[in-house]
Amino acid sequence: MNKPAFTARFNQGDRVAMAVSYDGRAFHGWQSQRKPQVATVQEALEQALGHIANAPISVQCAGRTDAGVHASHQIVHFDSPCERDEKAWVSGGNTHLPPQVAIHWAKPVANDFHARFSATARRYRYIILNTPARSALLSGGVTWENRPLDVQAMHQAGQALLGELDFTSYRAVACQSNTPMRNVHFLKVSRCADMVVIDIEANAFLYHMVRNIAGVLIAIGAGIKPVTWAEEVLLAKDRTVAGVTAPPSGLYLVGVTYPESFQLPSSGSGPFFLAGF
CATH class of the missing domain: 3.30.70.580 (Pseudouridine synthase I, catalytic domain, N-terminal subdomain)
Incomplete structure (x- = not known):
């Protein structure tokens, strides 16, 4: 070694x-x-x-x-x-x-x-274990969802959240940011075996923003809400219409972007059990 x-x-x-x-x-x-x-x-x-x-x-x-x-x-x-x-x-x-x-x-x-x-961008991954039974070994390290999730529907819904937008509906009531505007660079939803991964990067995030987005996308993936609901929630500019906040256990800060002039090492993709994905 x-x-x-x-x-x-x-x-x-x-x-x-x-x-x-x-x-x-x-x-x-x-x-x-x-x-x-x-x-x-x-x-x-x-x-x-x-x-x-x-x-x-x-x-x-x-x-x-x-x-x-x-x-x-x-x-x-x-x-x-x-x-x-x-x-x-x-x-x-x-x-x-x-x-x-x-x-x-x-x-x-x-x-x-x-x-x-x-920092010019932050990247988070929200990890969902999508299996009929929960995992004892990953308890607290991922969010467990036993309902089958439609990953394509979740990904499609997430594309309505790209760009510089007003994320009032996706921030916590206690959020103290002076503005609800954030610029989402990408939002990808994909499956890695039994894991569903929500991969999102933005210039910055509001309080509970990623977990609120995850809550909306999970409801869409489970078939409870239509694909259009993510955009409907966004346009409402009302936190009360967005549904539940997803648990913190599945959320990872996996990368921070800086100007090249600082010459910091790259972050990789993370977390470790999704290495290479």
């Missing part, structure tokens, strides 16, 4: 970009709540990196995920308070992390890089 080549070295004050994956079942979302009894991914990562730096570290992420939502390729950045090499941040950081969180790489970036504001 080839050992990872850790070549980068960081000086004090250097900005560090990092790729992280996590199993959201163990956490109350990404964002730190500064409460000892509430575990969050951000707090776990900051504590681990703080051990390596022997100093407090505050990280910024590309997209804050909710409780129970996973990530195979979350991007974060922080400013190094000390001189360390890449191996220290990656291998050393992982030794201080819980098993549900892993650092994959750390790279030096320009000081104007920002994990959130420099």
Whole structure:
């Protein structure tokens, strides 16, 4: 097995970009709540990196995920308070992390890089196990749907959501974004054996947007609603007409896009059990 080549070295004050994956079942979302009894991914990562730096570290992420939502390729950045090499941040950081969180790489970036504001797109995958019986092994890692799903109908319905549109009907009532406008670059629904995969990329997402889209597409795939319903919900600009919010267990942040000038490694497709798909 080839050992990872850790070549980068960081000086004090250097900005560090990092790729992280996590199993959201163990956490109350990404964002730190500064409460000892509430575990969050951000707090776990900051504590681990703080051990390596022997100093407090505050990280910024590309997209804050909710409780129970996973990530195979979350991007974060922080400013190094000390001189360390890449191996220290990656291998050393992982030794201080819980098993549900892993650092994959750390790279030096320009000081104007920002994990959130420099991103031009985010990509999520919503994974549905479409079998008559639930899986004990994948519990919490996918959403289970025992009704047969028509993948072609789901994909066709999703094409009405492409482009820069008003997603009022697809955001949570508690969403605090100043605008409901988002630009969806692609939305694909396909089947991989017993898995139905909703693959969606946009410039950014509203609170619960992907899960609300998944809820609508599942209803269409199950034959409860017609293909046209996804567009009807969109045009209504009313959250109450959209139906249920799909569970968080099937949702993965799988990629973040940045300008090529930052030269960050590609994300792959994720999550790991759909590698190559």
